[in-house]
Amino acid sequence: MRSSLLLACALALGGCATMSPPQPWERGDLAKPSMQFDADKLEARTQQHIYASKEVTTGGYGVGGGGCGCN
Amino acid sequence: MAATSRKALREPRASAANPNAPNGSTPAGALLAAALALPGMLPGNAGAQAAPDQGVIQLQYLNYRDWQPGQARMKVETPSLYALYPVSDTLVVEGGLTYDAVTGASPYYYNTLSGASIGDYRTAGDVKVTKYFGAYAVSVSGVISSEQDYLSRGGAIAVQLFSDDRNRTWTFQAGGSADLINPVNDVVVNAKRDTLEFMIGVTQNLSPTQIIQSNVTYSTGHGYYSDPYKSLDQRPNHRNVTAWLTRYNQYFTAYDGTMKLGYRLLFDSFGSVSNMLDAAWVQGLPMGWSIAPALRYYTQSAAKFYVNPPFPSGYPGEEGLYTADTRLAAFGAWTGGVTIAKVFERGWSMSLRADFYRQQPNWRVGGSGSPGIESFSARWLEVGVAKTF
Numbered sequence: 001m002r003s004s005l006l007l008a009c010a011l012a013l014g015g016c017a018t019m020s021p022p023q024p025w026e027r028g029d030l031a032k033p034s035m036q037f038d039a040d041k042l043e044a045r046t047q048q049h050i051y052a053s054k055e056v057t058t059g060g061y062g063v064g065g066g067g068c069g070c071n
Numbered sequence: 072m073a074a075t076s077r078k079a080l081r082e083p084r085a086s087a088a089n090p091n092a093p094n095g096s097t098p099a100g101a102l103l104a105a106a107l108a109l110p111g112m113l114p115g116n117a118g119a120q121a122a123p124d125q126g127v128i129q130l131q132y133l134n135y136r137d138w139q140p141g142q143a144r145m146k147v148e149t150p151s152l153y154a155l156y157p158v159s160d161t162l163v164v165e166g167g168l169t170y171d172a173v174t175g176a177s178p179y180y181y182n183t184l185s186g187a188s189i190g191d192y193r194t195a196g197d198v199k200v201t202k203y204f205g206a207y208a209v210s211v212s213g214v215i216s217s218e219q220d221y222l223s224r225g226g227a228i229a230v231q232l233f234s235d236d237r238n239r240t241w242t243f244q245a246g247g248s249a250d251l252i253n254p255v256n257d258v259v260v261n262a263k264r265d266t267l268e269f270m271i272g273v274t275q276n277l278s279p280t281q282i283i284q285s286n287v288t289y290s291t292g293h294g295y296y297s298d299p300y301k302s303l304d305q306r307p308n309h310r311n312v313t314a315w316l317t318r319y320n321q322y323f324t325a326y327d328g329t330m331k332l333g334y335r336l337l338f339d340s341f342g343s344v345s346n347m348l349d350a351a352w353v354q355g356l357p358m359g360w361s362i363a364p365a366l367r368y369y370t371q372s373a374a375k376f377y378v379n380p381p382f383p384s385g386y387p388g389e390e391g392l393y394t395a396d397t398r399l400a401a402f403g404a405w406t407g408g409v410t411i412a413k414v415f416e417r418g419w420s421m422s423l424r425a426d427f428y429r430q431q432p433n434w435r436v437g438g439s440g441s442p443g444i445e446s447f448s449a450r451w452l453e454v455g456v457a458k459t460f
Contacts (some may be wrong), residue, residue: 034329061315063268064227064246
């Protein structure tokens with residue numbers, strides 16, 4: 001567990017170390033639908049609801065979603 | 072508002088991800104921009120830095136089935152509706168409705184009424200209002216979910232802070248829910264479960280083709296967590312969960328393809344620790360088509376009061392807490408899925424997604440899985456249609 005945490009930190013820091021934020025005129029590819037997180041809200045919500053009902057817990061994607069009897 | 076000021080406001084809007092993209096360049100792009108705008112109770116993207124200028128209405132239908140070896144289990148049919156309406160250049164209202172119809176039999180040892188026939192429904196609705204103030208935005212949201220034996224009401228507030236260069240967004244969220252549990256067998260009456268949740272997140276454009284997002288959420292709850300339909304199920308009356316989620320997207324221009332990676336580490340005070348990795352590749356195709364295969368791997372350790380079957384013969388009787396719910400067991404799970412989407416003229420788009428899920432104790436990584444439980448499989452299909460206006 002500790003090793004996975006360190007690996008994730010290393011990856012995150014590695015990404016930041018090579019960061020070169022784009023100028024406004026360089027963001028064309030970042031605007032593509034495929035580059036968005038949770039572009040399809042209904043689909044994202046459905047996926048998380050399914051996993052929440054089949055696994056011990058879920059979380060990390062936002063707060064205030066309320067509970068349900070499924071878990 | 073005058074057309075000139077509308078245009079002026081659209082520019083920073085586009086700059087959230089792409090200041091040079093034509094407004095509403097594609098229906099999918101417009102839908103996306105709308106969908107990105109609001110964090111909170113719905114999955115959010117901290118990268119959206121101004122109000123969307125187009126409304127969206129989306130319908131989705133889910134068909135879900137699960138089974139264990141030799142035995143079909145639960146079926147779920149779920150129609151859902153989502154709509155977003157920009158009231159002005161700086162004010163957006165969005166909301167959704169969902170109806171779940173559940174039939175079938177629950178898996179062995181899995182949850183309520185093991186092996187018994189189940190027929191239930193859930194109706195849920197949510198609404199969110201977001202106001203943009205230039206360098207920051209504030210959202211307020213509410214949600215209600217009702218089942219035959221479970222009522223949940225929740226709310227949240229979220230603040231987004233945008234960096235001067237519009238390459239970074241900080242997100243702060245706080246929310247809570249008040250749940251009321253009234254099982255049909257009257258084991259408890261008006262049992263409560265109250266939860267507070269907090270999140271801090273950052274989204275950063277790393278380069279013209281790379282973006283990363285990292286969120287930490289913490290929830291703390293107290294109340295009734297036991298399964299009222301099991302005679303031998305006694306869980307703690309409080310629960311704290313800490314989750315760290317990091318997601319990374321990279322676009323490969325030469326292939327018109329996008330790699331999407333995610334990792335989540337989660338600690339649950341019930342004693343379980345879970346790791347989740349997911350990956351997807353979105354391949355653009357001619358004539359507005361796209362295809363996106365995806366893989367997800369998940370592994371969890373058992374809750375400290377989980378008891379392996381046969382139950383109750385294995386009941387340890389420690390601290391008066393015990394459960395045989397296999398969702399709290401140690402196992403690993405794989406999901407494979409694919410999404411096919413098409414963007415049409417005049418703001419229409421549609422998508423079809425299929426997923427296959429399987430969990431087995433011996434797929435756990437980082438330790439052995441819980442013995443004596445059956446594998447569990449599920450598949451679900453989602454079809455959706457959306458229209459921007």
